[in-house]
Amino acid sequence: MLGVMGRSERDRPSRRMCAGCGSRTERDDLVRLVVGPSAPFVAVDLGRRLGGRGVSVHPKKACIRSAALRGGLARALRGVAQVEPESIERMVVQQFERRALGLLSSAQRARSLAVGADAVRSALKANKGDLLIRAKDSRGRGDELARAATALGCATATWGTKASVGDAFGRSELGVILVTDRGIARAVLDCLSHIEALSEDE
């Protein structure tokens, strides 16, 4: 009679258990950590492309900490290594930053990115804009453009510094960029919100 047993919630292949808090959730809400036999022992596999033994965890400080200290990650590493939760948090942040940069460069190739205050202002004037990203240390024109973007219903987020955002686009400094593609904007915002949550002091 096995055939009549319905597939339970547990069997849905898109669901995984968080190795930290233990709750079952959609796979896409979790980050896969690959556990290897040698240093650095843990790698972050955002795209779920790496082979090997892995555990999944919410990209949250509390879940990463409990996974590393006593949960599924600690068990997977038993006898091999101890990994500091902070180093996993840093690795996860780096991977989300890399993904965000990849998304922004694909937006740029698709001409769906305005770079710098002048380009952002003209795009907003043309009623274009799905996500405005400002460097945390941008002032003045950054504030003004953020207000204009909000008035248009465009999401806003902060990321990095003028120097670090500039570095990503081959400039010495960059205070503001604007994504004008809704799908890319949503995916970038997702990365930035995880980065922010993992970078906050508790």
Ligand SMILES: [Zn+2]
């Ligand atoms: Zn969790």
